[in-house]
Amino acid sequence: MVGRSGDRQGTAGEAPAGRHAAVHSRRVRVALAVWAALIASSFAGGAILRARGALPIDRLAPLHADLRLLTVTLLPAAAFGAVAVLALPPLVARTRFGWALLVSYGFALAWAVLLAVSADGLAAPLTHPADYLAVLPSVGDDPLGWLASFTERLPGYPTHVRGHPPLAVLLLWALAAAGLRGPTWAALLVVTAGCSATVAIAVTVRRLAGETVARRSLPYLALTPAAVWIATSMDALFAGVGAWGVALLVLGRAWIGFGAGVLLGALPYLSYGLMPYLLIPVVAGVVVRVPRATVLAALAGAASVTAAFAAGGFLWPAGALATYAEWAPDPGAARPYLYFLVADLGVLAMVTGPATAAGLVRLAPDGVRAVVAAAGVAVLALDVSGVTRGEVERIWLPYTVWIGLAAGMSSGRRWLAAQVVTGLLLQALVLSPW
Structure with missing residues (x-):
């Protein structure tokens, strides 16, 4: 009788679990269907608009790119991706956390x-x-003089310089002044900084949700499809700077709060489009309850940057207005707003991969859910504004x-493999100028 009663209890206990698994499976299928439909409709809409002459500068809309086909040259990346899918998860699960961060960073760089x-x-x-390097001769040996006249001389600068504040150029100038001249050194700076976001975000997640969740996230952070543009776009450098700012803030120590700021x-x-980014450190700081002393130190650090640029003759509002004046007659400003309102989200779906779509419907820890939501809200603000x-x-x-x-909320190597395959397909089929 006891055995039979136990069997009945086991059956009753298994039923809710089975229903929960079925519901979750349906949610994942719906998420993947939405993910695929968003991407497909973005390209279909882009093809129609281009055929009608509405997208003259985007030959592979919604991407600013051309179609291509890589084959043999992609084999080393494909082989590495296959090894990484098998090797990286157990490596980050079994080693000390510091080593797990270092290993993941190495995989991210290699990928x-x-x-x-x-x-x-x-x-x-x-x-x-x-691009930015083209303006370095204008900086010459007088970076402060160049900074003071930046807004005034903006119309004569290359496209990317006209669309951004001056700090990125000053960083490249400093790199060249240190003897590391040319595009190769600049590319190394961009890629090493961009890939380091893997480490910084994992450090943040450890504070937000614990080490287990951070370890689980590392392979997905390292093998992201976005690596196609992390190598090599200056925006990857911006990603690294921002991620480390958040990581230093949530560590909660007053003496590094200034550096975070x-x-x-x-x-x-670095970019006018990074103002909404500041929502991420605010949310992360609230979740971990950053001490007041650290917050004050961070505010002092941020204020020192603003003060330094103001002293150098560059005022952010004036620069933003000058950039808008340059952007308004640019062909990019004539892109159809309603199409890109949706299609930009299709691009976001592509570069984050199917595992992200699946992970968004899982019950993530509150801290992780909060920072992902903050990043999503920031992106939606930029999207609705039409600036990006x-x-x-x-x-x-x-x-x-x-x-x-x-994506780290997904489970199993198949999702990690899906991320790698997405990255390989993007690299194989998309010829991007960055």
Whole structure:
């Protein structure tokens, strides 16, 4: 009788679990269907609009890119991806957390670099005449003089310089002044900083939700499909700066709070589109209850950045207005608003991968859910504003790495393999100028 009663209890206990699994499975299937439909409709809509002449500068809308087909040259990246899917999860699960971070960083670097060298190489995007390096001769030996006249001389600068504040150029100038000149050194700076977001976000997640969740997230952070644009877009550098600003803040120590503030305060001077990013550290700080002394130190660090630029003759509002004046007559401003309102989200779906779509419907820890939501709200604000209308495969990289954190809520190597395959397909089929 006892055995029979136990059997009945076991059956009763298994039924809710089975129903829960079935509900979750349906949610994942719906999420993947929405993910695929969003991407497909974005490309279909882009093809129709281009045929009608409404998208002259986006030949592979919604991406600012061309179609191509890589084959043999992609084999090293494909082989590495296959090894990484098998090897990285157990490595990050079994080693000390510090070693897990280091190993994941190494995998992230290798993944991004191998994807890049399968085509034109790591440094090729930075050699474009519209990119930041092209303006360094104008800086010369007088960076302070260049900064003071930046807004006034903005119309004469290359496209990317006209669309951004001056800090990125000053960083590249400092790199060259240190003897590390040319696109190769600049590319190494961008990729190493961009891939380091893997480590910074994992450090943050450890504070938000514990070490187990951080370890679980590491393989997905390292093998993100966004690596296609982490190597090599300057926005990857911005992603690294922002991620480390959040990580230093949530560590909660007053003596590093100032450094967190400097990094976070630098973001608006790297890209005007990073103002909404500041929602992420605010949410993360609230979740972990950052001490008041650390908050004050961070505010002081951010204020010091603003003060330094003001003393150098660059006022952020004036720069933003000048950039808007340059952007308004640009072909990018004529892109159809309603199409990109939806299609930019299709690009976001692509670069975060199917595992992110699946992970978004899982019950993630509150802290992880909070920062992913903060990044999502920031992206939606940019999307609705119409300021980032196209080219978000690179522009949204600082946000993409946080939204992609949801992929870590998926389970099993098949989802990690799906991320790798997505990255390989993007690299194989998309010829991007960055």
